Amino acid sequence: SSTAYIINDVTDIEHDRLHPQKRQRPLSSGRIKIFTAAVLCIITLALSLAASYKIGLEFLMITIAYLALSLAYSFYLQRIEIIDVFCIAAGFVLRIEAGGIASGIEVSNWLLLTTFLLSLLLAFGKRRHELALHHDPEKPFREVLQRYNTNFLDTTLSIFATTAIVTYAIYTVEIESRIFLLTVPFAIFGVLRYMYLVQTDTRGDPTESLFKDMPLLLSVVIWFLITTAVIYFKDITSLVE
Incomplete structure (x- = not known):
């Protein structure tokens, strides 16, 4: 999730600077540089994939699916009406399913x-x-x-x-x-x-x-x-x- 949020903030940085609330975010306000965000993104991605692999293959597949959905949303799908919102909702469903797998509870x-x-x-x-x-x-x-x-x-x-x-x-x-x-x-x-x-x-x-x-x-x-x-x-x- 952290990786996805960082990527989304980087791709939306120009639009966020026009938003009355989002322009105060670390990236859009300039408090954090894009290079720093990129380094942090690589670190969180590596940690999340390693942790997912350790939990299990099924959990890893959901993590990859979530990352793929987040990338598609950040670079393209967020510009398509209705689909943009469905992507957000699908992301939450994947999180719930991942939580069920990690805890061993059938959702x-x-x-x-x-x-x-x-x-x-x-x-x-x-x-x-x-x-x-x-x-x-x-x-x-x-x-x-x-x-x-x-x-x-x-x-x-x-x-x-x-x-x-x-x-x-x-x-x-x-x-x-x-x-x-x-x-x-x-x-x-x-x-x-x-x-x-x-x-x-x-x-x-x-x-x-x-x-x-x-x-x-x-x-x-x-x-x-x-x-x-x-x-x-x-x-x-x-x-x-």
């Missing part, structure tokens, strides 16, 4: 699908936010924004919010824990709150609201506590059920 198909849909929601929400900040069509800080519009993005947000909630609800049923079902209302609230922030608050990055917006943060904390209880305190939760 539920419903969890993978929920991750994919939720990632699409977050990514389209970010595009919606960037479009609201974009005031100069002659100098876009993201080329693909020229091919998006607010109505389309609002529609896609509604679609992926709905489908993400439905697949997550099915996933909680699959767990066969009534306590875990209690996370569904908080997940719904979190999704709706995120959509509200995306469409009404243009001051900051909507993904950063997870740590700044108190109602959204509270719903995430409660969701986390219930999930932790179901996973690590099965004996206690079984008594409640």
Whole structure:
């Protein structure tokens, strides 16, 4: 992931300098030179491939697939509308699958699908936010924004919010824990709150609201506590059920 982020920041450096927030990043602000970033990129790439090989061949293949996807996104696919967002979501799915392999835990198909849909929601929400900040069509800080519009993005947000909630609800049923079902209302609230922030608050990055917006943060904390209880305190939760 670090390697991919460095490459993406280097390829986007000129556009990032036009972005009100991204221009403060180390590379776009000039605090870190491109040569330094290149050296760091080589180091992180070597370490990640070595660690992946040590974990296992399957994990290594996912790492290579993730790197290939990231390179394709950075150099070309990020300029194609819709596909750019799908690449971001696919990257998160690969991370979840890699985590399952590393931990020896089989990842539920419903969890993978929920991750994919939720990632699409977050990514389209970010595009919606960037479009609201974009005031100069002659100098876009993201080329693909020229091919998006607010109505389309609002529609896609509604679609992926709905489908993400439905697949997550099915996933909680699959767990066969009534306590875990209690996370569904908080997940719904979190999704709706995120959509509200995306469409009404243009001051900051909507993904950063997870740590700044108190109602959204509270719903995430409660969701986390219930999930932790179901996973690590099965004996206690079984008594409640």
